[in-house]
Amino acid sequence: MTEKKCRWGVLGAAAIAMKNWDSIRNSGNGQVVAIASRSKERSEAFIDACQLSRPVAERPDAVEGYQALLDRDDIDAVYIPLPTGLRKEWVIKAAQAGKHVMCEKPCAVSVSDLNEMLDACRENDVQFMDGVMYMHSKRLAALRDVIDDENNLGQLRRIQTHFSFCAPDEFIQNNIRVSSDLEPQGCVGDLGWYTIRMCLFVMNYQLPKTVSGRQLGEHGRADSPNPVPMEFVGELQFDGGVSAGFYNSFRTEHQQLVHVSGTKGNLQLHDFVLPYFGNELGFEVNKPVFNVNGCEFVMERHRTQHTIAEYSNNAPDAQEVNLFRNFSNIVLSGEIDPFWPEASLKTQIVMDACLASARQGGATIELTE
Ligand SMILES: NC(=O)C1=CN([C@@H]2O[C@H](COP(=O)(O)OP(=O)(O)OC[C@H]3O[C@@H](n4cnc5c(N)ncnc54)[C@H](OP(=O)(O)O)[C@@H]3O)[C@@H](O)[C@H]2O)C=CC1
C-alpha cells in the first residue's frame, strides 16, 4: 500500500519555488501536483527546469492562472511565494478553496491584512505557516536548550541580529524587493522578518513592550510608486530589562549574525538563515575570563562549540525539507497547529511597529498584547 502524501500546488513560478520543489521532493510525505503561473509557458518552463535539475517520477501539471489551481480538487496545500503585495488576495482565496497555506515571508503588507488572512484560514479550518526555514532546523532546539540553562549565558540582557547582502545593480533595477507595489517593506520585509523572528524566539515569543526603528536608506526601481527601505535598524525593549537590536540592509555584504549576551557569557552564530554549506550546523558559547595578576593581563577565551548533524541544504534532513515535511504532517494529521499563525502575527506586529516608528523619525512605539 502506498502511503498517503500531501498534494501540493504552487502559485507562481518564483525563483524560491525551485528550491522548494526539491524540498517537497525530499520530504517523503509530499508531492508537487501542479504549478500555476500567470502564463502557461512560464509554468511549463519552470517544470522543465526543475525536472532537469531534480526530476520527479510524476511530472506536475502546468496550470495557467492561480485560481485555476485553487479550483482543482486534487490539491491539499498551496505554497504561495507571490510578492507580498499580492499575498492577501491569494491566501484568502486559497483558504476559501479549502487549501492549507504555506505563505512566504514577510506574510503581509500590514497587521490588519495578516489578521484577515489568518481569519480566513481559521474559518476554513486550514493550516497557515510562514516559510521561515530555520524554524525547522534542529539547531533551533539546541539553541533553546543552551539559552534556557542559566549556567550558560546567565540572565539575558541583549540580543543583536544582523542580516544583509549587498545587492548588485541588476537587483536594484529589477527585483520585486525594490518595488513598493510588490514588496513595500523592502529590506525590512525581506531580511528583517528573520531578525525580528530570531529576537522573538530568544525571548520565547514574548512581545517587546516598546520598539523603535530608523531608516538609513531607501530606493525604488523605476516603476515603483514609492521608495522602499534599503537599510534599517530597529530596537526592541522587553519587560525585565532585555533589549534587542536588528540591522538589515541591501547595501552591505552577506552577514547573518545572532549575538545573545547574558550576565555569564554570550552565544554567537553567523549563518542563522542560510546555513553555511556542509553537513554540520553550529554555534558557540563564549565565557571569557579576564585575569589580571600584577603586570600580566590575560584575556582567556573559554569557548564551547556546539555542532548539530544536519545538512545545510537539498538533503532529507535540511531545514527547508523539514519545513515542508512538518507542514505536510499537519495536513495529513488533520490537526491544525495554532503556534505557526501566532508566530507570524507577532513578527508582523513588531515589524509594522518598527516601520511606523521610522516614519515618525524613530519615535518610541508602545505595543500592547
Ligand atoms: N523563505 C525563504 O527562504 C525565501 C523566501 N522568499 C520570499 O518569496 C517571495 C518571492 O521571492 P522570489 O522567488 O525571489 O521572487 P520572484 O520574483 O522570483 O518570483 C515571484 C513570482 O510571483 C509571481 N508574480 C505575480 N505577480 C507578479 C508581479 N506583478 N511581478 C512579479 N512577479 C509576480 C511570478 O510568478 P508567475 O509569473 O509565474 O505568475 C513570479 O515568478 C518573496 O516575498 C521573498 O521574500 C524568497 C527567497 C527565499
Ligand SMILES: O=C1CO[C@H](CO)[C@@H](O)[C@@H]1O
Ligand atoms: O528569504 C530570503 C532568504 O535570504 C535572501 C537573502 O540572502 C532573501 O533575499 C530571501 O528573500
